[in-house]
Amino acid sequence: MKLDEVPQDEAYLEEGKIRDVCYAVDKDGQYTRALSKGWIPKNEAIRYAWESIYEHAGETRRLVLQGKLSPIAFFMELNVMDVKILADYMEISKRKVRRHMHIKGFKKLSPELLSRYAEVLHVTPTELADTEIIRRMELKHED
């Protein structure tokens, strides 16, 4: 990569921006450091990863609103977690988490466990129980 090829394609970063250090060859063939604002292929790959996370969360939301899955399943996906990560943060078994992801297990949750779920999933306990909020939530990766 030559110095004038160091890409400066701005990424769709919502909060702040990071410029990456790159190594590129100057006109005398010597390696130097340069800062890059981003590169289209990389931006596209990150964007695609987020889009599919939101797409998947949308499908899960449908099942939550149909009363098949609990809001825990939905917020787990918004936090880019899987059952293992969520169980690790909750310090309970994966089997229990899977049970709580279904509406039947969710209804039996103790208030303590519910508030711990809320904390781990970065929502308030009220939000965690309110399907109306989940219904209205916008699922989109911002440009």
Next chain:
Amino acid sequence: MKIDFQHNQAAHCENGVTANMLQYYGINLSEPMVFGIGSGYFFSHMSFYKLNGMYVTSFRVWPGVIFNRVTRRLGIKVNRRKFSDPDRAMQELDRLLEQGKPVGVLVGVFHLPYFPKEYRFHFNAHNITVFGKEGNLYYVSDPVMEKVETMTYEELKRVRFARGTYPPRGRMYYIEKVSSQPDIRPAIIKGIRNTATDMITIPLPMFGVKGIRYLAKRLRKWPVKLGGKAAALNLGQVIRMLEEIGTGGAGFRFIYAAFLQECAEILQQPRLNELSAEMTAAGDAWRAFAWQGARLFKNRDRGMTSYDDLADKLMAIADQEENIFSQLRHMKL
């Protein structure tokens, strides 16, 4: 209390932490030098191991290896700790800071408060240096950030005890003492030989140059085996590992080329300049691969021909890298 610590941005976090820490102890090495001596260059494609539902492809060695190898090869005494009790881990950190020692700390990025949301996945192998504390606030040198950042006690504790795959468990490392200016020439030669051997000789299909061919072979079949969408997601994962923050572009290939160029001077070996140019060409080929791969996201329903093209590109890259490293392996240094 704040240690007089110079923060330099780097392409890769572990290179940056290592270089910044060595600089604090009076040893000035560039980032490519740290990467090369630490044999950071690698390739692996794991078919048996998935992260967030996707196959793991990596363009460098495991976390922690660079710091260990660099300090060992330079004869520097270091110490490493991990903890089961978070408060204990914070206490020990405070104690070292009071002794005036900057401390390298392994963290998860998901809860890093100063990171943009786009980069916050559950990735638990990020490195930062903590170099001061005032009240409840810690001064942090994160090599991928342009400036010094701060974190509160609670924030730092949380990222040091992130959960999920490969949890950091409060891991921290620091330099005990540096006795004399080390001779870097033998360290460089060890670094080069180590990388060349690992790239060429590991008798498993997932690693080194063989790993690149293995990825090519599997990638060719993804659209049929996994379907268009999962194939695109897995391809996207490869491109992210190749280009995401911390690789210096093209999966560390350009950093390594910069390293070889620096070595040509130090070891008085002009041949290394030629190999550096060949490594640049390999990096450019990886970039062309990423560029073509990213087009598949824009137009997701394309046929299989484009995956075939991508696989052919990888096979060519594998040949390029094999050629470079077999020369480095046998070259008189």
